[in-house]
Amino acid sequence: MELGVIGLGRMGQIVANRSLSAGHDVVAFDLSAEATAEAAEAGAEPADSVGDLCDRLGGEKRIWLMVPAGDAVDATLADLEPHLDDDDVVVDGGNSHFEDSVRRAEETDAAYLDCGTSGGPASAEAGFSLMVGGPEWAYEALVPVFDAVATGPDGHDRMGESGSGHYVKMVHNGVEYALMQAYGEGFELLTDGRYDLDMESVARTWNNGAVIRSWLLELCEEAFREEGSDLGDVADHVAGGSTGTWTVREALEQEVPVPIIYQALAERFDSRNEGRFSRRLANRLRYGFGRHEVARRSDGE
Numbered sequence: 669m670e671l672g673v674i675g676l677g678r679m680g681q682i683v684a685n686r687s688l689s690a691g692h693d694v695v696a697f698d699l700s701a702e703a704t705a706e707a708a709e710a711g712a713e714p715a716d717s718v719g720d721l722c723d724r725l726g727g728e729k730r731i732w733l734m735v736p737a738g739d740a741v742d743a744t745l746a747d748l749e750p751h752l753d754d755d756d757v758v759v760d761g762g763n764s765h766f767e768d769s770v771r772r773a774e775e776t777d778a779a780y781l782d783c784g785t786s787g788g789p790a791s792a793e794a795g796f797s798l799m800v801g802g803p804e805w806a807y808e809a810l811v812p813v814f815d816a817v818a819t820g821p822d823g824h825d826r827m828g829e830s831g832s833g834h835y836v837k838m839v840h841n842g843v844e845y846a847l848m849q850a851y852g853e854g855f856e857l858l859t860d861g862r863y864d865l866d867m868e869s870v871a872r873t874w875n876n877g878a879v880i881r882s883w884l885l886e887l888c889e890e891a892f893r894e895e896g897s898d899l900g901d902v903a904d905h906v907a908g909g910s911t912g913t914w915t916v917r918e919a920l921e922q923e924v925p926v927p928i929i930y931q932a933l934a935e936r937f938d939s940r941n942e943g944r945f946s947r948r949l950a951n952r953l954r955y956g957f958g959r960h961e962v963a964r965r966s967d968g969e
């Protein structure tokens with residue numbers, strides 16, 4: 669099959685490379701000429717614009733977008749629009765909000781597949797897990813490419829109508845936050861607890877047969893191996909947060925309790941705050957009701 673790939677960063681290069689390795693032809697474009705050249709070195713045909721990519725693909729276009737979620741997806745679709753008709757298929761493999769995907773599917777002449785992609789750059793060798801929403805015929809048309817980009821035929825499936833792929837990926841990310849938080853709390857207790865333990869050894873032992881073994885736990889093991897049992901100079905600041913916020917917002921709308929996912933999200937936000945106002949007020953209130961001593965900031969700020 670011939671596939672156009674737009675967006676050739678950490679993830680898009682893998683989409684292009686795995687498609688090429690499976691024998692598909694790839695036409696590649698990125699706003700960055702360097703990224704396009706990297707794909708060309710790997711065997712893709714380089715394009716110098718979205719229009720050029722469409723000209724090179726010819727009829728019945730199959731195009732995979734792997735650009736940052738948000739405005740870049742809308743901008744790319746606006747550039748694609750004059751070149752698309754209803755026998756073309758566009759896949760958005762990024763972390764788009766599912767409601768944006770539903771809107772884009774309605775606005776686009778081509779069949780639109782929203783594809784939640786999990787595995788990250790670390791899965792270049794093994795392949796991704798792909799959660800796809802959109803028209804069944806379009807999903808079937810792309811199966812050879814999904815087979816190549818995913819771990820294989822079991823690594824992808826059609827979740828349902830438009831939006832469902834990105835909806836499932838949104839919830840996946842909420843679960844990811846909660847699992848990270850649970851492992852983090854366990855290792856924190858082990859680090860601060862009664863025994864002098866080697867965290868890499870704990871993680872390795874757990875990863876071999878324990879109930880809680882997982883890929884995230886393998887990544888914990890790798891982190892302790894590479895950074896040290898105390899994580900060395902790794903800061904207590906966790907970035908990101910948009911996909912987990914979407915999950916919690918959706919849970920509130922659906923009135924589904926997700927306290928653990930919410931708590932993990934709140935902990936992430938908290939990691940970016942120094943001198944939390946609520947803690948300072950609690951400190952002062954204890955003086956108010958109990959005349960307990962108020963701890964004061966040493967810098968007077």
Ligand SMILES: NC(=O)C1=CN([C@@H]2O[C@H](COP(=O)(O)OP(=O)(O)OC[C@H]3O[C@@H](n4cnc5c(N)ncnc54)[C@H](O)[C@@H]3O)[C@@H](O)[C@H]2O)C=CC1
Pocket residue numbers: 674675676677678679680697698699700703734735736737740741743744761762763764785786787788789
């Ligand atoms: N990095 C990760 O672990 C994962 C990322 N994703 C999602 O995949 C998407 C891509 O992520 P990454 O590859 O990590 O980002 P990245 O920042 O590494 O790459 C994005 C690429 O898109 C290009 N680009 C931006 N706007 C463009 C436009 N209008 N036209 C053409 N190219 C454009 C940039 O030049 C860049 O090369 C995002 O939606 C991200 O949330 C999904 C799962 C995992």
Ligand SMILES: O=C(CO)[C@H](O)[C@H](O)COP(=O)(O)O
Pocket residue numbers: 763785786787788841844907908909910911912
């Ligand atoms: O989708 C992913 C993993 O599954 C991406 O790594 C994503 O960037 C993670 O979300 P956040 O930035 O909110 O932590």
